[in-house]
Amino acid sequence: xxxxxxxxxxxxxxxxxxxxxxxxxxxxxxxxxxxxxxxxxxxxxxxxxxxxxxxxxxxxxxxxxxxxxxxxxxxxxxxxxxxxxxxxxxxxxxxxxxxxxxxxxxxxxxxxxxxxxxxxxxxxxxxxxxxxxxxxxxxxxxxxxxxxxxxxxxxxxxxxxxxxxxxxxxxxxxxxxxxxxxxxxxxxxxxxxxxxxxxxxxxxxxxxxxxxxxxxxxxxxxxxxxxxxxxxxxxxxxxxxxxxxxxxxxxxxxxxxxxxxxxxxxxxxxxxxxxxxxxxxxxxxxxxxxxxxxxxxxxxxxxxxxxxxxxxxxxxxxxxxxxxxxxxxxxxxxxxxxxxxxxxxxxxxxxxxxxxxxxxxxxxxxxxxxxxxxxxxxxxxxxxxxxxxxxxxxxxxxxxxxxxxxxxxxxxxxxxxxxxxxxxxxxxxxxxxxxxxxxxxxxxxxxxxxxxxxxxxxxxxxxxxxxxxxxxxxxxxxxxxxxxxxxxxxxxxxxxxxxxxxxxxxxxxxxxxxxxxxxxxxxxxxxxxxxx
Amino acid sequence: xxxxxxxxxxxxxxxxxxxxxxxxxxxxxxxxxxxxxxxxxxxxxxxxxxxxxxxxxxxxxxxxxxxxxxxxxxxxxxxxxxxxxxxxxxxxxxxxxxxxxxxxxxxxxxxxxxxxxxxxxxxxxxxxxxxxxxxxxxxxxxxxxxxxxxxxxxxxxxxxxxxxxxxxxxxxxxxxxxxxxxxxxxxxxxxxxxxxxxxxxxxxxxxxxxxxxxxxxxxxxxxxxxxxxxxxxxxxxxxxxxxxxxxxxxxxxxxxxxxxxxxxxxxxxxxxxxxxxxxxxxxxxxxxxxxxxxxxxxxxxxxxxxxxxxxxxxxxxxxxxxxxxxxxxxxxxxxxxxxxxxxxxxxxxxxxxxxxxxxxxxxxxxxxxxxxxxxxxxxxxxxxxxxxxxxxxxxxxxxxxxxxxxxxxxxx
Numbered sequence: 001x002x003x004x005x006x007x008x009x010x011x012x013x014x015x016x017x018x019x020x021x022x023x024x025x026x027x028x029x030x031x032x033x034x035x036x037x038x039x040x041x042x043x044x045x046x047x048x049x050x051x052x053x054x055x056x057x058x059x060x061x062x063x064x065x066x067x068x069x070x071x072x073x074x075x076x077x078x079x080x081x082x083x084x085x086x087x088x089x090x091x092x093x094x095x096x097x098x099x100x101x102x103x104x105x106x107x108x109x110x111x112x113x114x115x116x117x118x119x120x121x122x123x124x125x126x127x128x129x130x131x132x133x134x135x136x137x138x139x140x141x142x143x144x145x146x147x148x149x150x151x152x153x154x155x156x157x158x159x160x161x162x163x164x165x166x167x168x169x170x171x172x173x174x175x176x177x178x179x180x181x182x183x184x185x186x187x188x189x190x191x192x193x194x195x196x197x198x199x200x201x202x203x204x205x206x207x208x209x210x211x212x213x214x215x216x217x218x219x220x221x222x223x224x225x226x227x228x229x230x231x232x233x234x235x236x237x238x239x240x241x242x243x244x245x246x247x248x249x250x251x252x253x254x255x256x257x258x259x260x261x262x263x264x265x266x267x268x269x270x271x272x273x274x275x276x277x278x279x280x281x282x283x284x285x286x287x288x289x290x291x292x293x294x295x296x297x298x299x300x301x302x303x304x305x306x307x308x309x310x311x312x313x314x315x316x317x318x319x320x321x322x323x324x325x326x327x328x329x330x331x332x333x334x335x336x337x338x339x340x341x342x343x344x345x346x347x348x349x350x351x352x353x354x355x356x357x358x359x360x361x362x363x364x365x366x367x368x369x370x371x372x373x374x375x376x377x378x379x380x381x382x383x384x385x386x387x388x389x390x391x392x393x394x395x396x397x398x399x400x401x402x403x404x405x406x407x408x409x410x411x412x413x414x415x416x417x418x419x420x421x422x423x424x425x426x427x428x429x430x431x432x433x434x435x436x437x438x439x440x441x442x443x444x445x446x447x448x449x450x451x452x453x454x455x456x457x458x459x460x461x462x463x464x465x466x467x468x469x470x471x472x473x474x475x476x477x478x479x480x481x482x483x484x485x486x487x488x489x490x491x492x493x494x495x496x497x498x499x500x501x502x503x504x505x506x507x508x509x510x511x512x513x514x515x516x517x518x519x520x521x522x523x524x525x526x527x528x529x530x531x532x
Numbered sequence: 533x534x535x536x537x538x539x540x541x542x543x544x545x546x547x548x549x550x551x552x553x554x555x556x557x558x559x560x561x562x563x564x565x566x567x568x569x570x571x572x573x574x575x576x577x578x579x580x581x582x583x584x585x586x587x588x589x590x591x592x593x594x595x596x597x598x599x600x601x602x603x604x605x606x607x608x609x610x611x612x613x614x615x616x617x618x619x620x621x622x623x624x625x626x627x628x629x630x631x632x633x634x635x636x637x638x639x640x641x642x643x644x645x646x647x648x649x650x651x652x653x654x655x656x657x658x659x660x661x662x663x664x665x666x667x668x669x670x671x672x673x674x675x676x677x678x679x680x681x682x683x684x685x686x687x688x689x690x691x692x693x694x695x696x697x698x699x700x701x702x703x704x705x706x707x708x709x710x711x712x713x714x715x716x717x718x719x720x721x722x723x724x725x726x727x728x729x730x731x732x733x734x735x736x737x738x739x740x741x742x743x744x745x746x747x748x749x750x751x752x753x754x755x756x757x758x759x760x761x762x763x764x765x766x767x768x769x770x771x772x773x774x775x776x777x778x779x780x781x782x783x784x785x786x787x788x789x790x791x792x793x794x795x796x797x798x799x800x801x802x803x804x805x806x807x808x809x810x811x812x813x814x815x816x817x818x819x820x821x822x823x824x825x826x827x828x829x830x831x832x833x834x835x836x837x838x839x840x841x842x843x844x845x846x847x848x849x850x851x852x853x854x855x856x857x858x859x860x861x862x863x864x865x866x867x868x869x870x871x872x873x874x875x876x877x878x879x880x881x882x883x884x885x886x887x888x889x890x891x892x893x894x895x896x897x898x899x900x901x902x903x904x905x906x907x908x909x910x911x912x913x914x915x916x917x918x919x920x921x922x923x924x925x926x927x928x929x930x931x932x933x934x935x936x937x938x939x940x941x942x943x944x
Contacts, residue, residue, distance in 0.1 A: 043717035044871045046912050057911050063717050085874070085908035092877040122901050125884040149870065168712065168870070171695070173880035175870030 004070040019061035019072055020048055028074045031083060031112045033090070033198050034150040035062035038263045039159055042151050047086045047112070051076045058082050080116070087117035093128045093173055094199075095145045102208040103200030109148070128173050136166075137185030139267060140194055140202050144176040147201035153177060153193035160264065160360070163187040177201065188362060191270045192263070195253060206271065207251045211243035216250055219468035220525055222455050223252070224324060224448050225269040226355070227365040229457030230254060230261035231525075232269070234449050234468040247277040248469045249449060257526055260461060266362050273449070280431045282444035283473025289440065298474065298484065304441050306488045308397055308424050314341035318386035318395040321347040321378045322402035322429070323367035326453030327462065328504035329478035330369070330376045331512070333401075335495050336486055337378075344381035344395060347373040350409030363458055368448075372456035375514040375530055383410070390418035399426040401478070402445075404433035430475060445478045446471035452501045453477070454523065456530055462518060463527035479504045539781050540757070540765045541741050545634045551669055553676040556637035562681055564744035568645040569683065574600075576649035580743070582751035584763035589617055589699075589736030590812065590840040591916075592762075592829050601723035602650045602731050608724070612652040613732040615708065615722075616643060616740055618659040618666075619692050619699035622812035623863060624843030627767035628737035630779045632659070632666035635741065636673035640687065642740035645747055647685050650733050654686055658704050661692040696867035700915045701734045702726075703869065714871045715915035738767055758784045759828045766827070766839075770796045772846035773803065785831070788823040792846055803848040807932070811840030813860050814920030816927035817853075837927070853932040854939055857924060858886040864921035874909035875918035881905060882925055894940035899929055 003012045006019075006026035013022045020030045021037065033045035041063050049058035053071040058079055073079065090109065098104045130144035154166045154177065165183040168175050179185060185193070194204050216235040223230040233253045237244045244250050252273055254265040275281075285301035287294040296304065309317065319342060321333055330347075337345050347370075357364035373379070387405075389395035391414065398419070405415045419425055419438055427439035430447045450471040456462050471477075476484075479501060486496025495507035502520045509515045514530040522528060544550055544559040556562070568576050580596030587593040602612055620628040631639055643655045659667050667689065674687055690708055697703040698713040705727045707713035726732020742764050746754045755763040766784045768791055771777045775797030782795060788810055792798060799805050805820040810827065816837040818825070825835045832839050847856065865883035870876040882905060885898045906925040909918055929936055 041717065043914060044873065046873050049912070060717075063719075082908075082912065086912065089874045089877040089909065092881050122897075122905075123881060124895070125881070125888065128880065148873065149876065170870070171697075172865055172868035172870045173876050175876060 002066045002068040002070070004066050004068065004072060006072045007074055013066045017066045019050055019052075019059075019064045019066060022066040023050070023061065023072065023074055030061045030074055031116055032062060033108060033148055034152060036152050036155075036196055036263075039152060039155040039196075042155065045086070045090070045148065045150050047083060047090075049079055049082045049086070050074050051079050083112075083116040084119050087113055088119050088122075090148050091117070091121075092123050093145070094148070095127065097146070101143075101146065101200040102203045103146075103197075105213040107200055108198035130174075130176050134178075135205065136179055136202075137190050139191050139205055139271070140185050141205050141208070142177060143201055143203070144178075146199050147177050148199055149175050149177070150198060152196045152198070153202055156189075156193055156196060157185070157187065160192070161187045161189050166193075188266050188268065188358065189264055189360065191267045192254070192265070196263070204251065210245065211237045211240055211250050215240045215243065217468075219449070219466045220255060221449060221465040221468060222368065222463045223265060223269040223272075224368040224455070225266070225272050225366060227363040227367060227370055227458035228261060228361050229368050229455050229461065229463050230265045230269055230361060231257040231463065231527075232265060234273075236449075236468045238469065247274075249273045249276050255525075260457065260459070260463070260527070261361055264361060266360075268362070275431055276447045276449055277472075278431075280433075281447075281472050281475070282430060282432055282436065282442060283475065284444060285474065286442040287440070288442065298476065298481075301441065301443060302481075302484045302488050305426060305443070305485055308426065308441070309340060309489070312397045314343070316394065316396040317342045318344040318381065318389060318398050319346075320349065320383060320386065320398070320400045320403055320405070321345060321373060323347050323365075323370040323373045324402050324448075325373075325478055326369060326448070326465075326501070327372040327376065327456060327508060327515070328453045328501045329482065330373050330378055331508040332479040332482035332486070332495055332504055334376055334378055335493050336482055336489070339486070339489065339491055339493065344386045344389065345378050346381045346383045346386060347378045348383050349403045349405065352407055352409050365458065368455040368457070371458055371460055371530070372454075372462075375456060375460075376508070376512055387414060387418040390422045393421055396423040397426065398422045398424070399428070400435055400439070402429035404435045406434035428478065428481065443481055444473060444475040445481060446475045450475065451477040453479070454505060454520075457527075460514075460530040460532060461527040462515065462523055462530055464520060464523050464525070477501065537765055537781065537783050538757075540745050541631060541638070541738065541767060542634060542781055543745075550635050550637060551633075551673060553637060553673070556635075560748070561637050562641055564747040565641050565644050565648075565681065568648050568747045573649050573651050576645065576747065579746060579751045580649070583746045583754040584758060584761065585739065585742055585746060585754065586762050586829070587736055588738035588742075588766070588841070589701075590622065590814075591701075592839065595735065595739055598723065598735075599646070599650050599733055601721070602733060603724065605651065608731055610730045611654060612650050613727045613730050614643065614647050614650060614652045614655045615705065615727055615732055615734045616655065616657045616737060617699060617701065617704055617734055618657050618663070618737045619704060620660055620663070620737070620841070621696040621699045622814065622841045622843055623860070624769060624771055624809060624812045624845040625841040626769045626771075627779050627842065629663055629666050631737050631741050631767070632663070632670050636666075636670050637677075638744055639670075639737060639741045640673060640677065642743035643687060644681070644683065644685055645743050646733070646735065646740060648683075652733075653684055655688070656708055656727065657687060657689045658698070658708055659689060659691055660699075661694050667691060695869070696863075697869040697915075697917060700917060703915065704734065705732065712869075714869050715917075717914050759830070761830060762828055766842055768795075768827070768842045768844050770844045770846065772844075773799050773805075773848035773851075774846050775800050782827075785826045785828045788818070788825050788827055788844070791827065791844060792823065796846075799846070799848050803850065805846065806849045806851055807847045807853065809843075809845040809847075809924075811838045812843035813845070813863065814838075814923045815840045816923045817931060819931055837923070852890075852935070853928055854886065854890050854936050857928040858883070858890045860924045860928075861886045861921075864917075868917065868921075872913040872918070874912045875921070878905050878909045879918070879921055882921075889936060889939050892939060892941060894936075896940060898940070899933065899936055903929060
């Protein structure tokens with residue numbers, strides 16, 4: 001492994017590491033635009049100049065590999081002066097329209113100008129004019145005047161998605177990003193070009209003009225859109241409630257995890273958060289009898305469920321858990337089922353249409369925690385048999401989590417018959433659906449961004465997601481609902497006495513061998529792989 | 533009187549139509565090829581190193597040494613490519629046009645010897661798109677060549693589409709590969725990873741055309757024609773205000789004065805010489821007082837300019853230097869490929885400033901801004917295009933500053 005000195009600090013880096021990354025390890029920032037660790041080296045923004053001893057002039061850090069004994073300086077007068085010059089060149093034809101630009105506040109032209117530019121502008125001539133507000137596809141819009149032609153978006157579409165929609169057309173200062181004839185930027189990962197665009201050239205058609213980025217708060221989370229469990233940041237707007245059309249979740253951004261999603265997420269995941277703030281959310285527990293909805297407090301709701309669970313024998317109760325639930329939720333549920341001796345438990349409900357899958361990130365299973373449900377062992381029963389039991393009135397209480405059985409791969413007639421035949425249907429989940437509409441007791445659970453917990457992705461990686469916003473209405477995390485239920489049922493199970501998700505996880509780690517030894521702290525931001 | 537020199541590149545072409553295979557063979561054509569093929573490839577390269585032949589495209593790199601950089605097929609088991617740069621686009625340079633038009637077979641023979649030296653079976657000739665005449669001549673000449681002369685080597689003639697940057701070594705390779713003509717970042721260098729990712733040697737037409745003579749008559753003879761650092765003769769493209777413009781084959785050490793006055797008949801109509809660009813538009817300009825300089829690379833370097841592609845542009849007293857700068861700045865702004873930020877942004881900016889000055893709307897600070905912008909961008913880009921543009925930006929203003937200042941309104 002090459003050892004080199006950067007700004008007086010010795011670092012040892014992996015062979016092939018370039019000087020931008022090596023400097024990062026040494027604690028020195030080398031500003032750059034075109035370089036992105038997930039893309040090929042372009043070397044065209046010319047901002048990442050560093051001084052290497054024995055070299056007559058500064059070299060670009062992105063295309064220079066760290067070598068043993070190299071002595072690098074990132075702060076020489078010459079380097080600082082070069083950066084300033086390059087910043088001036090980047091801004092010669094830039095419209096400087098920050099007040100109306102959606103990138104303002106997270107724009108690398110602004111950041112680097114303040115850190116490395118601070119020259120007095122000398123350009124007094126008419127700037128080059130280029131197309132503005134050009135939709136490139138369903139999600140991305142281009143302002144070619146703001147573009148600094150770093151080519152990251154072009155390389156992304158060439159190298160990551162291999163769809164090749166984008167190119168750079170014309171020459172010199174008339175160069176501009178654009179679509180090849182007949183193409184639209186609508187690959188399944190198109191939103192990533194917005195993230196990697198360092199300036200305001202590519203912005204998000206849905207997010208732009210909704211809320212200024214400096215009003216956003218950030219929570220580290222995990223996408224719940226498929227079994228990949230891409231690491232994400234949830235950006236939420238709690239400070240300007242009148243912005244973003246009143247919605248709390250403003251946008252989803254990918255969070256780097258080299259073992260899961262690298263720097264990317266798919267558009268499905270990126271834009272799949274609207275349900276969190278929509279009017280199908282369940283806000284309060286409801287008892288439904290003779291066509292009337294009676295809102296309940298949680299004590300009453302839990303008492304109703306306790307009564308129901310006591311009214312029937314364990315073999316008369318069927319539970320359909322959901323792989324949308326966290327490990328904590330599923331473990332709490334498994335404890336309850338265990339205490340009550342309920343064996344008809346499953347989490348497998350076939351989807352109405354098979355999910356799409358690709359070689360990049362997207363998994364066919366659209367649930368974030370299938371593997372967790374398997375490891376925790378919520379598979380003593382079998383969905384079809386449970387519904388069959390209900391139809392034959394052997395199972396009298398159906399407790400359904402999240403699933404809309406009426407909009408699934410199960411035969412609709414069988415589902416309808418089962419739901420009609422059951423004496424009591426309990427639905428627990430964050431949003432209303434066809435199945436909840438017919439339930440006798442509806443319990444609103446918090447959406448994943450409204451609470452914390454862990455999902456286990458298809459690789460067996462256990463990953464934490466954190467609370468971004470408060471639950472809507474009276475919704476409560478599933479593990480918490482189940483804890484209240486467990487305490488009402490009695491028995492003193494510590495997993496059901498928990499007041500924080502972390503305590504449930506600790507109990508889980510103590511009981512399920514795959515999770516043995518894991519803690520929230522050890523899982524951290526990168527996740528830990530469960531033992532197979 | 534013109535210093536007479538034995539013609540090397542154009543030997544025999546004044547008396548015969550050397551575009552015809554039979555005529556070329558009558559003056560000993562393709563004998564050097566046979567001789568080279570009887571030699572081991574590395575011996576041919578060794579001969580070239582001894583000959584002191586240097587790249588005639590403008591970068592002046594020793595040709596034999598460049599060839600020696602190609603890895604052996606044991607090291608990198610990939611086909612080797614020879615790419616010939618016939619995209620002659622430097623304003624003021626038109627020698628390659630003349631070589632291909634008049635001695636296409638000598639050029640092809642050079643290609644085949646070079647291919648042998650670098651162990652290549654594939655030659656690509658990237659010819660400037662506008663050179664339709666030379667293209668026809670070259671293609672016709674290729675059709676005449678018997679298979680055994682080609683010796684299993686394929687020669688593909690690829691026409692460019694009009695971009696100056698495609699004459700840059702790696703911009704040419706990108707274009708040849710079917711991509712936008714953007715120069716590539718180095719390393720890797722073409723000798724290791726060039727056209728289509730294969731080890732590739734890129735040579736200029738004039739360089740290649742010198743190769744048969746070196747093999748025929750020996751490296752020592754060739755080296756002896758030149759100076760200490762450079763063998764052979766040189767083709768000068770002389771244009772502008774001279775009585776007899778054209779391509780002149782002359783010693784590498786001829787003086788600029790001799791080129792203008794002896795070889796090209798001096799300045800027409802008794803007008804006075806004002807300035808000369810000695811090596812294509814990218815070479816810094818010389819004033820009329822500076823023409824007693826030797827045209828070899830060292831002489832011009834000492835004079836603060838360069839030989840480049842040896843395109844000599846002569847300007848008499850009727851020329852406005854600010855206008856000349858505006859024209860050359862417009863060229864560089866138009867031809868910048870747009871890949872590197874400093875070049876992309878400042879070529880256009882400098883053109884706008886130079887244009888404003890010529891229009892009488894200059895500001896006092898403009899001249900210093902141009903000089904500063906030019907110097908700040910120099911040496912910061914992937915290829916040498918911008919450094920080439922800096923040559924005229926800086927030298928025109930530094931040497932003719934009063935002429936620029938005269939155009940700037942006093943109250944500006």
